Amino acid sequence: MTSAYIHIPFCEHICYYCDFNKVFIKGQPVDEYIQYLLEEIKLTLQTYPTSQTETIYVGGGTPTALSAQQLDKLLGGIRQLLPFEEGNEFTVEANPGDLTLDKLQVMATHGVNRLSMGVQTFDDRLLKKIGRKHTEADVFETMKVIEKSPIDNVSIDLIYALPGQSLASFTDTLEKAIGLDLPHYSLYSLILENKTVFANWARQGRLHLPGEDLEGDMFEQTINFMEEHGRRQYEVSNFSLPNKESQHNLVYWNNDHYFGFGAGASGYLGHTRYRNHGPIQHYLTPLKEGKLPTIEKESLTKENQMEEEMFLGLRKKQGVSKTHFQEKFSVSMEQVYGQVIKDCLAQDLLKETNDYLSLTEQGLIVGNEVFQQFLLDKKNNDV
Ligand SMILES: C[S@@+](CC[C@H](N)C(=O)[O-])C[C@H]1O[C@@H](n2cnc3c(N)ncnc32)[C@H](O)[C@@H]1O
Ligand SMILES: C[S@@+](CC[C@H](N)C(=O)[O-])C[C@H]1O[C@@H](n2cnc3c(N)ncnc32)[C@H](O)[C@@H]1O
Numbered sequence: 215m216t217s218a219y220i221h222i223p224f225c226e227h228i229c230y231y232c233d234f235n236k237v238f239i240k241g242q243p244v245d246e247y248i249q250y251l252l253e254e255i256k257l258t259l260q261t262y263p264t265s266q267t268e269t270i271y272v273g274g275g276t277p278t279a280l281s282a283q284q285l286d287k288l289l290g291g292i293r294q295l296l297p298f299e300e301g302n303e304f305t306v307e308a309n310p311g312d313l314t315l316d317k318l319q320v321m322a323t324h325g326v327n328r329l330s331m332g333v334q335t336f337d338d339r340l341l342k343k344i345g346r347k348h349t350e351a352d353v354f355e356t357m358k359v360i361e362k363s364p365i366d367n368v369s370i371d372l373i374y375a376l377p378g379q380s381l382a383s384f385t386d387t388l389e390k391a392i393g394l395d396l397p398h399y400s401l402y403s404l405i406l407e408n409k410t411v412f413a414n415w416a417r418q419g420r421l422h423l424p425g426e427d428l429e430g431d432m433f434e435q436t437i438n439f440m441e442e443h444g445r446r447q448y449e450v451s452n453f454s455l456p457n458k459e460s461q462h463n464l465v466y467w468n469n470d471h472y473f474g475f476g477a478g479a480s481g482y483l484g485h486t487r488y489r490n491h492g493p494i495q496h497y498l499t500p501l502k503e504g505k506l507p508t509i510e511k512e513s514l515t516k517e518n519q520m521e522e523e524m525f526l527g528l529r530k531k532q533g534v535s536k537t538h539f540q541e542k543f544s545v546s547m548e549q550v551y552g553q554v555i556k557d558c559l560a561q562d563l564l565k566e567t568n569d570y571l572s573l574t575e576q577g578l579i580v581g582n583e584v585f586q587q588f589l590l591d592k593k594n595n596d597v
């Protein structure tokens with residue numbers, strides 16, 4: 215089974231920290247984009263037919279920057295083209311402030327049953343500083359509108375370690391977030407990305423980020439706070455009530471297959487990872503000639519696939535199943551990674567529980583260092 219990610223690269227404003235594929239919406243060929251996005255889906259399905267789409271995720275950019283009419287065309291088209299069982303997870307990303315009841319109704323009509331909202335922080339001063347256009351009050355207003363709609367599976371994204379953010383300000387954000395009593399929360403630490411306003415400020419010495427210690431404290435506080443409030447950490451940055459884990463994101467961490475539709479979207483089909491052209495015109499041109507807008511294709515070797523199974527799977531609290539590994543690759547995890555696992559167990563970075571290998575609390579904190587050890591050096595491994 216295959217999932218589908220669909221990218222809408224338009225935003226009402228550009229945040230100072232964001233490096234995702236997006237452009238300011240004004241003057242952009244939005245209707246044409248929707249038309250050719252649906253063409254891309256049609257063309258792709260001719261080559262890679264699928265009998266069922268496990269999950270659908272419409273992200274961005276800002277999908278809710280589209281009008282209700284444009285959303286109707288997009289979501290209606292998606293449902294017409296992709297075989298999808300009503301009730302499976304169908305997420306749309308939303309920005310507080312531009313989610314109206316008519317847009318929500320359009321979404322619900324087409325089977326959307328989950329919203330992921332970018333709140334980032336509840337501190338108005340910080341919101342302004344990071345280039346957001348909404349306020350704390352807008353978040354509560356938007357929540358009231360959502361309550362009037364049939365969609366009740368809502369998640370919010372928060373970012374911590376923001377410039378000038380104190381632990382007290384972050385605690386206040388956590389309390390306000392949990393006050394909304396949502397089934398799912400994503401908490402990301404700020405990543406300083408190249409080519410953003412923040413990167414520019416950093417070069418000029420004008421960006422004052424919390425140090426590593428404070429960032430570590432915020433991560434630890436997040437985990438404790440969320441667990442105390444019944445939101446289990448099921449992945450490094452994600453917390454949910456039981457059975458409310460994001461099924462779409464689990465597809466990524468389980469190293470399963472997905473289509474990537476839209477400008478800059480990536481997909482994983484068969485043994486191939488691919489990515490589409492990012493700039494809108496580069497994406498549209500091949501489609502206008504009846505061709506797919508793929509820019510990059512990488513065929514993964516068995517070693518690559520095993521590495522990814524480990525990097526991605528270890529992000530999950532549950533970890534990676536040894537039986538599944540053996541079934542998928544016809545070789546045991548011990549045969550491939552015996553020494554690395556032994557070393558990490560001895561350093562208390564990994565633990566074994568029945569069939570699963572997972573990060574310990576300490577391993578979670580230094581996650582990337584652990585993941586790197588699972589890179590296969592062909593000279594030393596004979597698989
Ligand atoms: C690409 S945005 C799309 C959703 C929507 N446009 C929004 O802003 O809410 C998805 C999420 O990525 C996270 N994000 C974006 N840039 C980030 C960065 N530099 N560091 C950490 N998280 C980031 C934010 O939490 C954001 O909500
Ligand atoms: C940072 S995550 C936020 C997920 C959210 N917290 C949730 O629980 O649903 C989502 C962002 O990652 C990016 N993204 C996800 N899947 C993608 C794909 N297949 N291709 C390109 N970008 C993708 C998009 O920019 C999207 O806005």
Ligand code: SF4
Pocket residue numbers: 224225226227228229232233234236274275276309332
């Ligand atoms: S964070 Fe969201 S709204 Fe802000 S620029 Fe990125 S995609 Fe657009």
